Amino acid sequence: MAQVSSVAEGKTTKSVTLRIARYNPKHDSKKQFMEFNLQYERWTTVLEAILDVKKHFDHSVAVRYSCRQATCGSCGMIINGKPRLACFTKISELESDVVTVEPMNNFPIIRDLAVKFERLFDTHHKIKPYLIRDDSEITSNEKEFLQSPEELENYIQFANCIKCGLCNSACPTMATDSSFIGPQALAQAYRYVADSRDKGKDSRLKIIDDSHGIWRCHFAGSCSQVCPKGVDPAMGIQFLRGYMLGFRS
Numbered sequence: 001m002a003q004v005s006s007v008a009e010g011k012t013t014k015s016v017t018l019r020i021a022r023y024n025p026k027h028d029s030k031k032q033f034m035e036f037n038l039q040y041e042r043w044t045t046v047l048e049a050i051l052d053v054k055k056h057f058d059h060s061v062a063v064r065y066s067c068r069q070a071t072c073g074s075c076g077m078i079i080n081g082k083p084r085l086a087c088f089t090k091i092s093e094l095e096s097d098v099v100t101v102e103p104m105n106n107f108p109i110i111r112d113l114a115v116k117f118e119r120l121f122d123t124h125h126k127i128k129p130y131l132i133r134d135d136s137e138i139t140s141n142e143k144e145f146l147q148s149p150e151e152l153e154n155y156i157q158f159a160n161c162i163k164c165g166l167c168n169s170a171c172p173t174m175a176t177d178s179s180f181i182g183p184q185a186l187a188q189a190y191r192y193v194a195d196s197r198d199k200g201k202d203s204r205l206k207i208i209d210d211s212h213g214i215w216r217c218h219f220a221g222s223c224s225q226v227c228p229k230g231v232d233p234a235m236g237i238q239f240l241r242g243y244m245l246g247f248r249s
């Protein structure tokens, strides 16, 4: 199906074919693609193009988004074969006349581009994503939990995770082990273990010391390549192994 749209009408510089995967697991046996010919500016994002299709041609296209500024982690999808945030990917940067959008791999599909996040949230919750301290220390008004710049540096890049799931989508182990905890949760386990204010290291290391936990990772490194926030889950996983093997304390 080819149609012409009006992204940034009057300022058009180039055109692109947007191919959108359509699939409803309730009644479709396989994915099909709908094609739209769109005009775009150099700043037009993939998400804006999808929303243009929804507005002008087919409002039933299912896509999840919220912030439109790479903050909420909602709009992850496969764009020209790679997991990316649709709101953070400009059509112009793809340098292609055809842009294909599909749902993220390793997530159950709700419909079209929208996937279920339950597994990601469950694994994130499993590693206890909060500072663990003695209750009396936390409730005391007298105590401050100060950190040096060096202590902050140990974990701060990992605190930038927006739970978009792109790393889990890129991970080959996620594709073959439906119980694997995944790079997102492991990176967050490291984020708290490396935080000098936290006292929950032993309990977290116990949680990930499992046949579907940290040892399942075979260090493909694809998680770190796709992270839109500069988090390096593969490095966090290696550091966690250092704690477990006694090389770090």
Ligand code: SF4
Binding pocket: 160, 161, 162, 163, 164, 165, 166, 167, 168, 183, 184, 187, 226, 227, 228, 229, 230, 231, 233
């Ligand atoms: S580590 Fe990066 S890719 Fe993975 S969920 Fe967090 S922000 Fe997304």
Ligand code: FES
Binding pocket: 064, 065, 066, 067, 068, 069, 070, 071, 072, 073, 074, 075, 076, 085, 086, 087, 088
């Ligand atoms: S819409 Fe929030 S990250 Fe893209």
